[in-house]
Amino acid sequence: xxxxxxxxxxxxxxxxxxxxxxxxxxxxxxxxxxxxxxxxxxxxxxxxxxxxxxxxxxxxxxxxxxxxxxxxxxxxxxxxxxxxxxxxxxxxxxxxxxxxxxxx
Numbered sequence: 001x002x003x004x005x006x007x008x009x010x011x012x013x014x015x016x017x018x019x020x021x022x023x024x025x026x027x028x029x030x031x032x033x034x035x036x037x038x039x040x041x042x043x044x045x046x047x048x049x050x051x052x053x054x055x056x057x058x059x060x061x062x063x064x065x066x067x068x069x070x071x072x073x074x075x076x077x078x079x080x081x082x083x084x085x086x087x088x089x090x091x092x093x094x095x096x097x098x099x100x101x102x103x104x
Contacts, residue, residue, distance in 0.1 A: 007032035011096075018092065018099050022056070025096030033094045041094070045082050048074055052095040062092045062100040 004013045011024045019025060030049060034041045041049075051072040055063045065088040069076050083090040088100045 006036075014098070016099060019096040020098065022053075022096065025053070029096065030094050033096070037090060037093065039083065039090065039094070042082075044078075045094075048072065048079065048082065048091055049095045052091055052097060056095075056097050062088075062095075062097045064088060064100050 002013060002015075003010050004017070005011075007029050009024070009029060011019055011029070012021045014020055027046070030046075031041055034045070039045070048068060051068060051074070052063055055067065055071065063071070065076065065079060068074055068079060068088070068091070079087040079091070083094075092098065092100050
């Protein structure tokens with residue numbers, strides 16, 4: 001684990017750049033993380049991100065794409081539009097959560 005400076009904040013990240021400390025995240029940081037991967041956050045993006053963070057607290061691991069669709073109520077097709085190519089990985093990165101299990 002190492003430290004990175006994002007949006008003027010020092011945060012703990014793993015070797016792939018995913019944040020490792022839940023409480024270091026805030027929505028301003030999310031906007032910078034999204035910008036780092038060429039995504040401009042909208043209210044709909046933030047609905048997905050907030051679901052991931054809330055679900056993480058309950059379940060104890062980063063939700064998979066299937067869980068976001070079934071429990072979060074956001075259709076898979078829409079997730080691919082909001083977070084192109086690798087939505088689960090991108091959502092987790094922006095949400096300041098570990099990479100979902102099963103993501104390559």
